[in-house]
Amino acid sequence: MAKLNRDTVIAEALDLLDEVGLDAVSTRQLAKRLGVEQPSLYYHFRNKEELLAAMAEAAMAPHSTAPLPTPADDWRDWFLENTRSFRRTLLMRRDGARLHAGTRPGAADLDRLVHKMAFLIASGLPERDAQLAMLTASRFTVGAVLEEQAEAGAEAEPAANTPRIDPESAFEEGLTLILDGLARRGERA
Known part of the structure; x- marks a missing residue:
């Protein structure tokens, strides 16, 4: 997989949202989709709320x-x-x-x-x-x-x-x- 960056994480998170719905989106699932360990997501987002805010901004x-x-x-x-x-x-x-x-x-x-x-x-x-x-x-x-x-x-x-x-x-x-x-x-x- 290409180098993990913030935009890639957001795009993949939005794809996950479309597939499973908001309630089922988790950093664990997202990390698995990206082929990384869950802690590596925290380099780009301090917590799930920050990730969701970035997803909302990108979706708009x-x-x-x-x-x-x-x-x-x-x-x-x-x-x-x-x-x-x-x-x-x-x-x-x-x-x-x-x-x-x-x-x-x-x-x-x-x-x-x-x-x-x-x-x-x-x-x-x-x-x-x-x-x-x-x-x-x-x-x-x-x-x-x-x-x-x-x-x-x-x-x-x-x-x-x-x-x-x-x-x-x-x-x-x-x-x-x-x-x-x-x-x-x-x-x-």
Whole structure:
């Protein structure tokens, strides 16, 4: 095997996540996959929590590298696409929402967030509303994907007489409710 480096460990850990799910990811299994002794992982990560944080950051790369809004963008269209991009990224990995939940943005992500907030404020939204809209959309998305991924992993069929809800349609309707509320507040401001 090639020299073990941080990126290799993270990539292999994400592959392991996709295969076995978050609850079954262990440093012992990861070391075995990499063909190394478990203590060698601690050269790159002090503990499992640090490894999971690095995995979460790497798993968010598709969303973290999406184009930032420009002054020419319509804030509503951008807000919808930004939130959809976040959802798509969480869905790319088994247990992606669970892996992401509770993480804090790194320095590069904070810079991107500042840019996004400045864009919303420049578009006429009050600063507090822009902050709460970004937070609400993020938490709504994580919650929606948590439920979607839990249902996908559940072996039991839904109870009789319980209508099946299409997760994408439900997400889009909830997102529209958030956007409509934000637009109304922006109009009043």
